[in-house]
Amino acid sequence: MKIVHFDKDNWIKDHPSGTLYFQHLLKGEPGPPDNFMYVLAKQQDEWSMPRHRHNFDQIRLPLVGDNTTYGRGVVLKEGQVGYFPEGLSYGPQESPMKGMAPGEPLGLTLQFGGSSGYGFMSIEQRRQARQELIEAGGSFDGPFYVRPDGTRQWGLTTIWEHVFGEHLKYARPRYTHPVVADPKRFNWLPVEGTKGVDHKWLGAFSERAVWVEMIKLQPGARWSSADPKARRLLTVLSGDGECDCDQIGYLTAIQADAGETLDLAAGSSPLELFLIGLPPVVLPTTESQEYDLDEFPAEDREPAGQSS
Known part of the structure; x- marks a missing residue:
């Protein structure tokens, strides 16, 4: 069991835009295909990112503000949950402040290895590789890496x-669009x-059956949960209580691994x-050939003569 409490002063600038600051809540182990990173992000200024994709899954929950759009009509409003499948292009991302003060826009993001088994x-590893690439004479220009000869490549590629010594593979997306759920429209059962x-x-996704739900305990109620196979990540959205003899409150993050019993009690x-x-992640006996090696699939490339 891991319990991490929100720390209003513990922020790291880890995003290529330079205007997002992360509080790292929970993380997995490098190497296994189910590695993950769970962060709380706050926005200090307006930012944007070109259309792109990743070789991992993402789940996002804006807590304060609904100021980010993800291109082609995809908007994630405050309180909505978005699932972004591995290999699926999204963007351009635009995130104006909309009159909010620096640091007010706040959201949760989970990035994790998808069903393809390509991992996370x-x-x-990213930080070390960035430093080594800079020391080798290159530089980073937003999300792009500029080699010493001036050629450019998508930075994460x-x-x-650099880290793995092999070309990055993108699983062809299992879903054609990001999935957005509005919890207000779901019933409490x-x-x-x-x-x-x-x-x-709220739903489950891919053959891995990653699931998302909300849990609510009335004052004084108790809830015990165990799962023999699945890891569970929980974040307190409101209220207070106790977990594993530890007091929990707003934005406390909890990790219960497979086989661990989670005991929660609500306060007042x-x-x-x-x-x-x-x-x-269960790997197939034969690797799927449903993958791409290009960062930008053909349908996302701009016509000749145009640039972003």
């Missing part, structure tokens, strides 16, 4: 190849075998949590 590169505990089931106010379930 840790933030420590360069970093991946009682959790079987408990008193004063309800949940909203309703305790509401955001839960992501991460079953193990």
Whole structure:
């Protein structure tokens, strides 16, 4: 069991835009295909990113502000949950401040290895590779890496190849669009075998069956949960209570691994949590040939003579 409390002063500038600051909440182990990184992000200024894709899955929840668009009509509003499948292009991302003060826009992002088994590169590996590439004479220009000869490449592709010594593969997306769920439109349903505990089931994705739900405990209620296979990541959205004899409150993050029993108790106010379930990645006996080697698939490339 891991419990990480929100620290208003613990922020690191880890995003290529230079205007997003992260608080690293929970993370996996580098190497296995189910590695992950769970962060709280705050926005200090307006930023944008060109259309791009990743070789890992993402789940996003804007907590304060709905100022980011993801291109082609995709908007994630405050309180909505977005699932961005591995290999799926999105963007251009535009994130104006919309009158908010620096640091007010706030959101949760989970990045994790998808069903393809291509895994997820840790933030420590990224940081080290960036430094080594700079020391080799190159430089980073936003999300792009500029080699000493002046040629440019998408930065994460360069970093991946530097870390692993092989070309990055993009699983062809299992879904044609990001999936956006609005929890306000889901019903609270009682959790079987408990008193004063309800949940909203928002969905499960891919053959890995990663799932997302909301859990709410009424004041004084208790909830015990165990899963023999899946890791569970929970974040307190409101209220207070206790977990594993530790006091928890707003934005406390909890990790319960497979086989661990999660015991929660609400305090004097309703305790509401955001839960992501991460079953193990099961690799196929024969690797799928449904992948691309290009950062930008043909349908996302701009016509000749145009540039972003």
